[in-house]
């Protein structure tokens with residue numbers, strides 16, 4: 177095996193919240209190694225595997241790489257420790273030894289009847305093309321392995337293609353769009369009442385100057401010539417964290433229904449612009465998208481179970497970043513709410529526990545999963561009633577901004593709701609997020625779905641003392657899995673209180689772990 181792309185001196189990267197991510201200039205050796213790893217995964221599972229080259233909502237100079245497993249979901253967590261070891265092997269000999277030991281342990285044989293196959297996708301980052309080449313070289317260094325370049329794609333499209341290929345279905349990009357648009361049209365047609373074009377108020381989409389923008393025809397911040405920089409003052413993560421209009425939006429849009437995608441279109445939020453000169457928006461975040469989906473599905477299930485009597489287990493999955501008001505709202509609806517650590521890989525896994533699992537992070541990553549037994553029951557039932565065309569609007573592989581926006585549009589139309597009415601489902605508690613640079617973020621460990629600090633000793637007590645000073649106060653800290661920072665979250669009954677709480681907790685983090693702490 178020929179090992180190209182040596183690891184740069186002193187670089188250590190880990191398979192974090194969503195794969196490896198770092199400045200694009202230091203990541204090619206990692207991407208090459210992920211190519212090898214994906215080919216091994218393909219041999220192990222005798223299935224097609226995916227590699228996506230993206231750094232999502234991060235700045236344009238970053239890039240990253242993640243693996244899609246045969247189901248279209250994230251790489252199994254069981255392989256993450258190996259991904260870490262393999263990604264950081266100091267020299268070629270060490271890497272070859274690691275691979276052969278791992279292959280032996282996992283019973284992977286080379287040169288057998290099945291040849292590994294890996295689908296490759298990348299977002300619009302300028303570093304994407306050369307990194308894709310690094311991945312391709314990594315794949316080709318495994319005997320017989322085949323790499324297929326699927327081109328510039330959104331992250332969910334690549335995951336969807338892997339899933340559909342492994343189901344033996346046609347999985348070209350045109351198939352993806354056909355499925356989405358046919359399902360959307362079909363669901364819209366179910367809604368009683370006619371609407372003329374002028375009655376249909378328009379949706380305005382912010383494409384974050386990324387790949388989502390490139391896939392839509394009518395979009396602002398499309399990333400085309402002269403439209404601005406990827407994720408710079410635009411996109412879902414910016415809108416959710418800053419709560420101000422993205423670039424290209426302003427007072428002319430007051431009150432209109434707007435949606436922001438992120439740089440690789442696996443995350444989305446809605447908003448409407450408030451009147452006034454300060455560019456403030458009313459944010460409709462992932463928690464409210466989740467609440468809309470949950471409410472709609474609960475209503476549909478009530479109709480079904482009245483007719484049929486089948487009890488369907490509906491579960492909601494959130495993280496500690498979920499606004500407290502959303503969790504209260506969902507619980508008051510009588511829904512079961514589970515919390516997991518940050519990262520779609522954890523939420524997605526938990527959502528499998530239910531007949532219907534709806535999961536969302538507050539920043540807009542999420543989807544709805546339907547269990548096989550629920551779908552087959554539904555199919556039998558539909559056949560009894562009337563033949564219904566196959567409707568698959570929701571991407572089952574991973575959260576998908578394009579399919580998510582279409583589902584929101586269907587439900588709002590079904591409910592007859594404006595974005596304002598949707599936004600009033602409940603009132604968000606004011607919150608604030610801060611980042612603190614520390615010497616070693618791995619010094620922080622957490623428990624209880626990241627809501628409590630275990631180490632360093634004493635930090636949780638300090639946070640508790642701050643929280644106790646506020647009504648409705650809540651705060652937690654955790655190491656980011658995508659940036660070299662500790663994240664601080666706080667909420668309280670007023671914005672000023674949430675800001676103060678976050679600030680004082682950030683000061684404790686700095687005192688315990690910052691550069692002046694030793």
Ligand SMILES: CC(=O)N[C@H]1[C@@H](OP(=O)(O)O)O[C@H](CO)[C@@H](O)[C@@H]1O
Nearest residue numbers: 193194519520537539656657658659
């Ligand atoms: C607070 C926050 O927004 N965290 C994000 C961010 O993870 P961190 O581990 O917090 O850096 O990136 C992840 C991947 O895109 C996303 O899943 C997650 O929600």
Ligand SMILES: [Mg+2]
Nearest residue numbers: 232233438442
């Ligand atoms: Mg993303």
